[in-house]
Amino acid sequence: MRDAGVPASRVFFAGRMMTAVDLTLPRATEAAATAGKSRGYGRRLRGILLGLVLPVGLAALWELAVHLGFSDGRLVPPPSVIFATLWELARTGELWVHTRATVLRVAAGFAIGVVAGTVIGALAGYSALSRQVLDPMLQALRSIPSIAWVPLFILWFGIFEESKVALIAVGVFFPVYLGVMGAILSVDRKIVEVGRAFRLSGPALVRRILLPAVLPSYIVALRSGLGLGWMFVVAAELLGASEGLGFLLIDGQQLGKPAQIVAAIVTFAVIGKTTDWLIEIASAPLLRWEDRFGARHDGA
Amino acid sequence: MLVLDHVSKTYPNGVHALESFSATIPQGEIAVLIGGSGCGKSTLLRAISGLDSASRGKVTLDGETIRAPHEKIGIIFQEPRLLPWLSVADNVAFGLAGRSGRERRAIVTRALERVGLADKAGMWPRELSGGQAQRVAIARALVPQPEVLLLDEPFSALDAFTRADLQDHLLSLWADSRPTLVMVTHDVEEAVALADRIFVMRPHPGRLFDEIAVTLPRPRDRASTDFEKVKRVVLTSLNRSLDRTVPDREDKTLVGEAMWW
Numbered sequence: 001m002r003d004a005g006v007p008a009s010r011v012f013f014a015g016r017m018m019t020a021v022d023l024t025l026p027r028a029t030e031a032a033a034t035a036g037k038s039r040g041y042g043r044r045l046r047g048i049l050l051g052l053v054l055p056v057g058l059a060a061l062w063e064l065a066v067h068l069g070f071s072d073g074r075l076v077p078p079p080s081v082i083f084a085t086l087w088e089l090a091r092t093g094e095l096w097v098h099t100r101a102t103v104l105r106v107a108a109g110f111a112i113g114v115v116a117g118t119v120i121g122a123l124a125g126y127s128a129l130s131r132q133v134l135d136p137m138l139q140a141l142r143s144i145p146s147i148a149w150v151p152l153f154i155l156w157f158g159i160f161e162e163s164k165v166a167l168i169a170v171g172v173f174f175p176v177y178l179g180v181m182g183a184i185l186s187v188d189r190k191i192v193e194v195g196r197a198f199r200l201s202g203p204a205l206v207r208r209i210l211l212p213a214v215l216p217s218y219i220v221a222l223r224s225g226l227g228l229g230w231m232f233v234v235a236a237e238l239l240g241a242s243e244g245l246g247f248l249l250i251d252g253q254q255l256g257k258p259a260q261i262v263a264a265i266v267t268f269a270v271i272g273k274t275t276d277w278l279i280e281i282a283s284a285p286l287l288r289w290e291d292r293f294g295a296r297h298d299g300a
Numbered sequence: 301m302l303v304l305d306h307v308s309k310t311y312p313n314g315v316h317a318l319e320s321f322s323a324t325i326p327q328g329e330i331a332v333l334i335g336g337s338g339c340g341k342s343t344l345l346r347a348i349s350g351l352d353s354a355s356r357g358k359v360t361l362d363g364e365t366i367r368a369p370h371e372k373i374g375i376i377f378q379e380p381r382l383l384p385w386l387s388v389a390d391n392v393a394f395g396l397a398g399r400s401g402r403e404r405r406a407i408v409t410r411a412l413e414r415v416g417l418a419d420k421a422g423m424w425p426r427e428l429s430g431g432q433a434q435r436v437a438i439a440r441a442l443v444p445q446p447e448v449l450l451l452d453e454p455f456s457a458l459d460a461f462t463r464a465d466l467q468d469h470l471l472s473l474w475a476d477s478r479p480t481l482v483m484v485t486h487d488v489e490e491a492v493a494l495a496d497r498i499f500v501m502r503p504h505p506g507r508l509f510d511e512i513a514v515t516l517p518r519p520r521d522r523a524s525t526d527f528e529k530v531k532r533v534v535l536t537s538l539n540r541s542l543d544r545t546v547p548d549r550e551d552k553t554l555v556g557e558a559m560w561w
Contacts, residue, residue: 194381196351198395199369208394212385289385289424 077259082266085259089248099267101244102233105161106275109168110229114222116169117176124177125184135181142174146232150239164236171232172225179221183214216290219283223276230272301326302348302448302480306357309343316505317343320357323499323508327447328478332495334485334534336542340506341484345450348482349375361448374446374479378453380433382425388412388436389421395444411439414473431462435469442473449474451483455490464522467493471518488538492530493520500534502541502548509541509548 059079066073073081089095120138124131149167157163187210195209237246245264252260302325309318318340325331333341346352348359350369359366361373374395382391392408399407412418415435425433434454441449451470455463467490474481485491491498492514500510514530521527540546 190377190379190381191383193351193377194383194394197349197369197375199371209383212383215385289426 075258077262081259082262085257086263086266089260089263095267098243098245098248098264099271101241102237102246103271105164105236105244106168106226106229106233108161108165109232110172110226112165112169113172113225113229114176117173117221117225118180118218121177121180122184125181131181138174138177142178146171146235147239150235159240164233164241167236168229168232171228175224175228176221179217179224180214183217183221184210186217187213215283216287219279219287223279226275226279227272230268230275234268301362302482303360304344304348304357305360307344307347307354307359308356309340309347309352310355318347318354319505319507321501321506321508322357323511325480325482325497327480330474330481330483330494330496332483332485332491332498333501334488334491334498334538335501335506335509336486336503336538338503338506339501339541340503341501342452343506344501345375345452345482345484348448349373349450351375371444372447373450374441374444374448375450376434376437376441376452376454378456380425380430380437382428382433382436382440384425386425387421388417388423388425388428391425391436392439392443394440407443411443412436414476415439415469431458431466434458434466438466438470438473442477442479445477446479448480448482451481453484453486456485456487463487463490464493468519470494488531488534489522491534492516492527493522498534500537500541507548510537512537 062073062076063078063080065071066078077085086095089098120134124134124138146167149170150163153163153166157166191213192205192209195205200208233244234246234249237244238250241247245268248264249261252258252264304321304323304325307318307321310316317338321340321344323331333344335341343352347354348366350359350366350373353367361370364370366373382388383394386394389405389408389412392411393404396404396407409418409421412421415438417432417435417439420428420432420436425436428436438454455466458466470481471494481494483494495514498512498514499508500512501507502509512530512534516526516530
C-alpha cells in the first residue's frame, strides 16, 4: 500500500477484498499476476491434471479390461501395447524418420501457405478493387474438397514431395487468407481515424495501426491454418508415400497392426498439439493487451 | 487565428449537413458549438480537423488552408479511442514521432502527471475507467502542443461528477498554453462553464443560429445567479433555434442586452 495514512480499517477492508477477488476468478491484471504467481502455477497444474483425468482413466480401464480377459485387445490394443510399439519404433529409429518426413512436409507447406495467404489476404483486405477481383474466385476454390486436388497435383508435381507440400500449402492458404482479409476489414474505423488525425498514412498507418490491430485474428488464422496443414498432410501421405506418419497408418492397416496405427495417431496428436502450443506461446507476449473473456479463465 | 469561411458540407449520400458556417475564432479562445441533433456540429468539427473536407467554403488557420489533418490541430473524440495494444504511456507518446526516446519519456511523464495519472503509465487502456481513459486521450492530444484543440462531445459518455471534474481539468490544462478550443457539446451547463463564445446551431441543414459571448470571470461558480442567467439565455436561444417559425438570424441586440448583466 503506497500511503501510510490509510486507516487500519481501510487496509483490513482492502485485504478482505483481495481474498474475495482471488477466490472467484484469476484476475488478468499484472499486479495480481505477480502477487499470485505461485498460486497461478498451482492453478495451471490443477488445470492440466483435470484435463488428464478422462483420457488416463479410460486408458487405465481399457488396460484393466484386457488384463482381466474381457477383451483380447487385438483390434483396440491396450495402452501398454501401444507404448511398447511406440518404444519399438523409437528404438529402431523408424519413428524419427517418419516424424521428420511429416514435420518437414508440414513446415514447407505451412510456410508457403502462410506467405501466400498473408500477401493475398492483405491485398484483398486493403484494396476494394483487388478484393472484388480475387475474392469470388478464391471463395469458389475454397469450397473444393482437399482430396479433389490430389490427382491434379500428382500430374503437375509428380508423386514425390512437391505434390504433398502443394496440397498442405492449399490447406493452410485459405484460413490464413480469410483471416487476414477479415481482420483488415474489421479494423475499427475509429482507431484508423486516430492514426489519420496524427497524420499517419501509407506504410506508417499500416505499421502503427493496422498491423497491431489485426495481430490477434492473424494468430488465430495461423493456428487454424496449421491445424488444416496437419489434416492435409495425412491426406497426402495416405495417398502414397514411402515415409511419414501417414505411411505408418497405411502400413499398419495393410499389415494388420492396429497398435502401429494408434501409435502413429498418438504421435500426430502430440506433435500437432505441440506446434499449436508453440504458436500460442510465441504470440502470447504480443497479445497481453487483449481484453478477452478467455483471458480470465485461461489458467488451465 | 482560426477562420471558418462559409463552410458547407453535403455528404455523398445527399445529406446536406452544414450550410455556410462562418466565424473567426481568435487564438486562445474557447468556442463551444451547441445545438440539437443533426445541426452539423460534428460535421463542422471534422471539417476543421481536416479528417473530412468541406464541400464549399474553407477553413484557414493563421492563413493556411486546412485540407488534411494538420500538426497544429489536435482532436479529442467522444470516445477515448486509445490504442489498446499500447500502454498508457505509449498512447500519450503516439503523436511524438521524431523525438529522442529520453525526450519523449520526459514529455509523457510530465503530461501524465499533469492529468493526474502518473501512476498509470505502465497500464493497458482496458484497465482504466472511462474518465481516466478520456484524460489519457486529452494528454495524447495536448502533448504535440497544438494551437487548436477540437473536442467532439468529449465528456458526454461520463457521469456528471466525472464530467464536471474533467471540465475543470480541461480548463487548467488550457491555461498552460492557451490553445484555441473548439468544443461540440449538447450540455448547456458545460457550454456556459467553459466557453468564451457559444455558437448555437440549428438543424436541416445545419447552420449558425446565434452567437452568445460569455464574459463571466473564471473560475466560474456554477451555483451563482449570473451563471444561471447565462444558462437561461443559452437555453432560450436553443429552444428558439428548434422553433421553425423563428427566422434564421435573430435580432442581435436583444441577446446582446441579455448579456450585459
